[in-house]
Amino acid sequence: MKMDIKVLVVDDSAVIRKVFTEQLSRQKGIVVIGTAPDPYVARDKIVKLKPDVITLDIEMPRMDGITFLKKLMKYFPLPVIIVSSLSAKGSKIALEALSLGALEVISKPSAAYSVGDMSIQLAEKIRAVSKAKMMPLPAERTGDKPEGIVTSKALSTTTNKIIAIGASTGGTEAIKKVLTRLPANTPGIVLVQHMPAHFTTSFAGRLNDLCQMNVVEAKNGDTVTNGKVLIAPGNFHMIFKRSGARYYVEIKTGPLVQYQRPAVDILFRSVARYAGANALGIILTGMGKDGAAGMLEMKNAGAVTIAQDEKSCVVFGMPKEAIALGAVDHVHDINSIAQKAASLLEKI
Template sequence: MKKDIKVLIVDDSAIVRKIFTEELSNEKGIQVVGTAPDPYIARDKILRLKPDVITLDIEMPRIDGLTFLKKLMHYHPLPVIIVSSLTKNGGNLALEAIENGAVDVLSKPGSAYSVGEMRKQLVIKIKAAAQVKMKKLQRTAIAGEYREILNQPLRETSDKIIAIAASTGGTQALETILKQLPPTIPGILIVQHMPPKFTTAFAERLNKICSIEVKESKNGDAVNSGCALIAPGNYHMLLGRSGSKYYVTVKDGPLVNHQRPSADVLFLSTAKSAGANALGIILTGMGSDGAKGLLKMKEAGAKTIAQDEESCIVYGMPKMAVKLGAIDQSVPLERIPLAISNIFKGWR
């Protein structure tokens, strides 16, 4: 019989601690072993209660969440879910936390989702975090040989599309891939399971460090070579085509696979609008979002890639896609940019 996932809630807000505790109290397989209003009390409870997962408020008195996270990762590494307000500063702090070892981010109750939707997100993220192998979170340098290969020019094209989806661990994986892609790469559409504002901050950060343009998508945006569009948090993104031009529709809608944006929504629309002119890629993350949509892409003639199990922070979404027969090749994360390059060089 599986043991319950032991969770420690660290937040200076008594209301947030109460909401999280109540919402998780009836969830099978999850046990809230304690709460803490600040990192000092949290430190003692971590040693005493030995939680499997921690939810951590990023903005707290005495010691801020980011400083505490850095100390925690150095002395006592544990899967940490960052809880932050829906502000631009909150988004930037959350991304910095992920760079320093946090596994995922969640918006504070009432910021983006109803309490019911927040509960679903919280449960999904806790279960995913419990599966994380902390050693895999150690960032590894990209081998120089791949950079050299990718510096070779690709033929610029406007009729090809790359659609990518990721969840837990996806921010690091996407950064690894996008930093290596040349400006001649076909247009890229990305679904990363993240709340609003966080996707804005994520797109802005990637745009600063990549040679391609990266931005959060807006309804009606054209899909152009050398540009990656990231679906905004809490909205679905679909690919459409008008004549020879691709564009995106960004819209509200019900959660799909408990997600909004959903990978399946993106992949299904890509199968319909781009057919064999597309490449679908599914990266690290828990659950099955994207697996069925990727199968539809493959059936429409698209090429498909999954991140391999060894390099995934959580091998869930790629595993389901492989299980459905939706994948042409499973590739280690550091080799995915090369695989993309080879596919488009061979495409005529």
């Protein structure tokens, strides 16, 4: 018999604790076993109730969420979803939390995110992280250091090739491992990471500081060019287009696709239509099916495709679905995907 996923809600806001408890109680297979107003109460409830997943506010009294997260990942690693405001400060701290072992981030209900949309996405994130492979936080962290840069003669002569990347749970760190290995003359990259509005701004800024390529949050009409990475803004779909010899993106709102906005499928399908055999598709760690059907369309249009392997995925969901559909040409460990992409671009 399949057991319900047990969730502990940690937030200093009584309103948020109430909203999360009410909304999650309506979701099949999820049960809120308790709430806590601060990390000290949370610590005792973790020991007593043994939750499968924790939702964690990052701005709390007595002990902030980051300090608590570090202790939790060192001594009692559990799947954690960070709950944050849409402020620039909140986004930056949330990204730090992801680098410290948290698996997902979600925004508190706001003008940008209705309670209904938030509850659907939160439930999906809970289901995703409940299946994640958790490892204790290393005692010594080396920090964000660029990886060895791959080399390819073909990259310097590429003018009309593009790379499309999709990721979800665990994707922020997986994307970092791929992009920090790519040289400045890599073909233009269009990228969807499931992430709320405003958080993608901080995510792009963090990657831009680490990468040889120029990494930005995409704006409507941005041109896709060599040496540039365009990240879909949170809460908006990104569509790849072509006008003559120019590749560009459109940023649009719209319904959730596979419970997501932005959706990888939306991006991949547009890449299949407008880039065809000039594209390379990469699907990384994440739960669900988003990106699988779109990647199959890319492959059928002549694109070459890569999926992250099960061993190196935090959640082997999206890559597994793409592989099952027959949409994947190559399966690789996250640390070898950048080099494989460079070598494949020589043949496109």
